[in-house]
Amino acid sequence: MRAEPAEPVDRAARRSPVLLVASLLMIGLSVLGGFVLRQDPAAPPWQGIDDAWHDLVRDPFPTEHSILDTIAIALNNFEALPGYLLFAALLVSMLLVRCWATAGYLVAVATVGIGASQLLKVWVDRPRPPDGLVQQVTAAYPSGHSTLTACFIVLVAAVLSPRARRRWWWPVGILLLAAMMASRAYLSVHWLSDTIGGALLGLGCAILLWWAMGPSLANERRRRIAER
Numbered sequence: 510m511r512a513e514p515a516e517p518v519d520r521a522a523r524r525s526p527v528l529l530v531a532s533l534l535m536i537g538l539s540v541l542g543g544f545v546l547r548q549d550p551a552a553p554p555w556q557g558i559d560d561a562w563h564d565l566v567r568d569p570f571p572t573e574h575s576i577l578d579t580i581a582i583a584l585n586n587f588e589a590l591p592g593y594l595l596f597a598a599l600l601v602s603m604l605l606v607r608c609w610a611t612a613g614y615l616v617a618v619a620t621v622g623i624g625a626s627q628l629l630k631v632w633v634d635r636p637r638p639p640d641g642l643v644q645q646v647t648a649a650y651p652s653g654h655s656t657l658t659a660c661f662i663v664l665v666a667a668v669l670s671p672r673a674r675r676r677w678w679w680p681v682g683i684l685l686l687a688a689m690m691a692s693r694a695y696l697s698v699h700w701l702s703d704t705i706g707g708a709l710l711g712l713g714c715a716i717l718l719w720w721a722m723g724p725s726l727a728n729e730r731r732r733r734i735a736e737r
Contacts, residue, residue, distance in 0.1 A: 528720040535713030550635040559700035566694040581692040610725040622660035641698040652707035658689040659711025
């Protein structure tokens with residue numbers, strides 16, 4: 510049987526300083542946005558941009574149901590029971606095939622991403638748009654849905670093997686994140702800056718953990734290839 514060619518070493522496996530700097534920069538920008546917002550949560554310097562995006566993207570007919578409503582509500586459920594069940598299913602599948610490092614990375618990404626988002630929400634305490642179409646009980650900044658979606662995108666990319674499969678996943682993931690960010694404004698539950706801050710936070714946390722756990726993930730990937 511012909512042996513499979515060795516997979517090139519990931520940047521994360523080498524603990525590339527580029528990944529480290531990029532992840533810390535994204536987290537830092539998210540926290541910096543929260544710091545500026547905290548000075549005046551109801552009227553930050555970019556509130557005019559947030560208002561313009563809100564008026565452009567929000568549901569123009571909130572009393573009528575459309576396909577966009579269905580899509581937005583489905584995406585809204587990502588940070589609810591369906592989304593948590595998806596993460597649980599991924600975790601169980603990794604444990605069943607004894608991918609301990611991957612399972613640990615999944616738990617770390619979900620815990621750190623959600624935890625960091627909630628801490629920033631409490632610290633900034635920004636009010637949400639007044640005309641939300643779904644009930645939300647936490648503060649606006651950062652968007653937890655955007656954070657969790659960004660974490661999910663990096664998580665899937667980190668566990669995909671061989672690396673060539675990531676080439677199709679990144680465009681799909683970017684479209685998914687953009688759809689999530691737009692849906693939060695469509696439902697009038699987040700400002701544009703909330704979704705940007707959430708996306709930066711999720712990407713930064715997930716990439717930082719990928720950088721930290723890259724060698725373990727790469728070793729596990731090589732073991733799985735060798736066992737085929």
